[in-house]
Amino acid sequence: MIRKLFRFLLKAIIYFFIFSIASVILFRFVPVPYTPLMFIRMYEQMKAGESITLKHNWVPLNEINVNLQKAVIASEDGNFISHNGFDMKAIEKAMKNNEKKNARIKGGSTISQQTAKNVFLWPGRSYIRKGFEAYFTVLIELIWPKERILEVYLNSIEMGKGIYGAEAASYYWFNKQAKHLSPSEAASIAVILPNPRKYKATGSGPYINKRRSLITKYVNNFGPLDFDGNIEKKKPKKK
Numbered sequence: 001m002i003r004k005l006f007r008f009l010l011k012a013i014i015y016f017f018i019f020s021i022a023s024v025i026l027f028r029f030v031p032v033p034y035t036p037l038m039f040i041r042m043y044e045q046m047k048a049g050e051s052i053t054l055k056h057n058w059v060p061l062n063e064i065n066v067n068l069q070k071a072v073i074a075s076e077d078g079n080f081i082s083h084n085g086f087d088m089k090a091i092e093k094a095m096k097n098n099e100k101k102n103a104r105i106k107g108g109s110t111i112s113q114q115t116a117k118n119v120f121l122w123p124g125r126s127y128i129r130k131g132f133e134a135y136f137t138v139l140i141e142l143i144w145p146k147e148r149i150l151e152v153y154l155n156s157i158e159m160g161k162g163i164y165g166a167e168a169a170s171y172y173w174f175n176k177q178a179k180h181l182s183p184s185e186a187a188s189i190a191v192i193l194p195n196p197r198k199y200k201a202t203g204s205g206p207y208i209n210k211r212r213s214l215i216t217k218y219v220n221n222f223g224p225l226d227f228d229g230n231i232e233k234k235k236p237k238k239k
Helices: 002-026 036-047 066-076 088-098 111-120 127-143 146-156 166-174 183-190 206-221
Strands: 158-160 222-225 231-233
Touching (some): 002 111, 002 127, 066 111, 066 183, 066 206, 066 222, 111 127, 111 146, 158 166, 166 183, 183 206, 206 222
């Protein structure tokens, strides 16, 4: 009995590694059609007696305005281009902040970690899920270039109630394609990502408006994204 159980567990582990690695390789080239979170949200809507809303239009990275690319990096993961999937300084900073009384809870997850969670896993804070998240984060950092991680992230992240990805969010909030977003509009979408079902990209309160102004300044003050290094600062114009 023990041998059978051991063999079963061994086969399950082997199959998991094969399936997970194959999935990461597949999505290196193929658009992600749906994510576990999309199905979870649809179930929640159905259970609450609400009409099911799912808007998701995949577009390549070059059709997502660089303003939004910069805005989400500034808002969610300032060291995205330079780290290897985990930002230990950001995690440590978030932990110290969360220890304070009445502090606004912050997370230290990188864009890579969020992408791993959104595409392959389910939402939650258990150690088991965090372990799987770390595993998939390592895989996508090894197999996907940074451009692909950002592309999948921007096409899969929840950006409103039933709204997923930059293209759907751009139409929903501003009635335009993602490639036409202004710095202010891009910042408006980026700042709601921590809680897209609570915050609004338009008609927001003081907290979101303040954050949007900060992110807009960041987008305007930095030059082209360099995926081989860092975000390049704009060079001052010669007089």
